[in-house]
Amino acid sequence: MSLISYVINGISLGSVYAIIALGYSMVYGIAKMLNFAHGDVIMVGGFVVYTMASGLGINPILSILCSMAFCTVLGMTIERIAYRPLRNAASSLAVLITAIGVSYFLQNIALIIYGSSPKAFTSVVTIPSLKLADGALTISGETIVTIVACIIIMVVLMLFINKTKAGQAMLAVSEDKGAAALMGINVNGTIALTFAIGSALAAIAGVLLCSAYPSLSPYTGAMPGIKAFVAAVFGGIGSIPGALIGGILLGLIEILSKAYISSQLSDAIVFAVLIVVLLVKPTGILGKQIQEKV
């Protein structure tokens, strides 16, 4: 029974990683940059809900919607102010370094406002836990909500990309910005939309993460952000199903190694697996080989 419960917990944690990884992967696929501030947007999303729900007593659902709106605007603002001016810079490292700077900036703003001591985050999930097999197996409400949220997000996102004009524009921009512009696609607008979607997902991930692991500090987003980046690379960066597979696998590996090997070593094991995967398949599990014909 304990194995099943570990697997379910692993899938749940993996679902959070997958939702975060989507933001990394979409932004990388379309803007060809690694947005290292993405993890800290999760933390901001968590703090918005914390302030509204725990601090001001506002309805949790309304708080989550406000948090998504806040992070969407934040993500688009970061893109507009910090990344867009550097898009055509000579070195792609310039925008990477800027992203790291934005990451510290967000952490420090949170430090000034909330201080460094972790806050107790009240879970926003109100559905009761599910008891199976005469109480031998308990699945928490948070776990159920997280997995369901991940499935819904994946389905909606796939439909959005494949069925809407804006989604098709994203595909075109991810392949060739110049050719996309010639088709009449607003490249800057499409990139901004990608940041908006990624950041809104980060807000959801923040709430789910803080509900499952109920503590919140300015550094809450850093480690999950890095791990979600690993998940994105693991699954094949730029690929949406890849983010899902990478995230779930990462969650499973982490929880199972905590349970059966060593809880101190679990992170090291996660990264070791990444290294092995990249040695065998450098583009990740679902990564595409780029083929060009001259």
Add this chain to the structure above:
Amino acid sequence: MAMLEVKDLEVYYGMIQAIKGVSFEVNQGEVIALIGANGAGKTTILHTITGLIQPKQGSVVFEGTDITKVPGHKIVSMGMAHVPEGRRVFANLSVYQNLKMGAYIQKDKNEIAKNLEMIYKHFPRLEERKNQMAGTLSGGEQQMLAMGRALMSSPKMILMDEPSMGLSPLLVKEVFSIIEFCHESGITILLVEQNAKMALGIADRAYVLETGKITLTGDAKELMEDENVKKAYLGV
């Protein structure tokens, strides 16, 4: 009044001046060839017209509207399509998706269906391979796809950048027959080519570009007889 009027264009890449005061015009219904060697600035001129590069000086006027400062993605809805150098098809999208992308600005579903039917009729290879990834097509098929994609926007004018590049003589002929077909269906064409012989054979008028300047202009048939052109571009 000319359909496209380029006036005193000057374009810089950093400190280097690529285009040194180029002026030319394209009238409605014409096929105009812009010929010149590698690095003469042909592609730069096309990119400047469609707003992918901003000029330092000069203006581009299309159908009476100054489009010099209009961003690249707004040009196609004004009726000007651009078949870029090297085809630039979306390699990981299917042939059909590529064609649909060409109709990105089209709102009229009937128009899209009509264009698609017309393209499949003239390029049966594209219909046969409509579900295949564009990256798996041969160079010639990719060139047809790039042209078909441009036609999907129902353009009044098409800019074509080196459509014969890297193709076998047989395919070059096929590509030029497509250009002829575009012309016959009433589309004005600005053709940039290194293959001067083919380009002059199809064009009404031509401009010869040398290191950022137009050095020669005139009737295409006359230019074909010009001694300098013969020596420099036709290899006679």
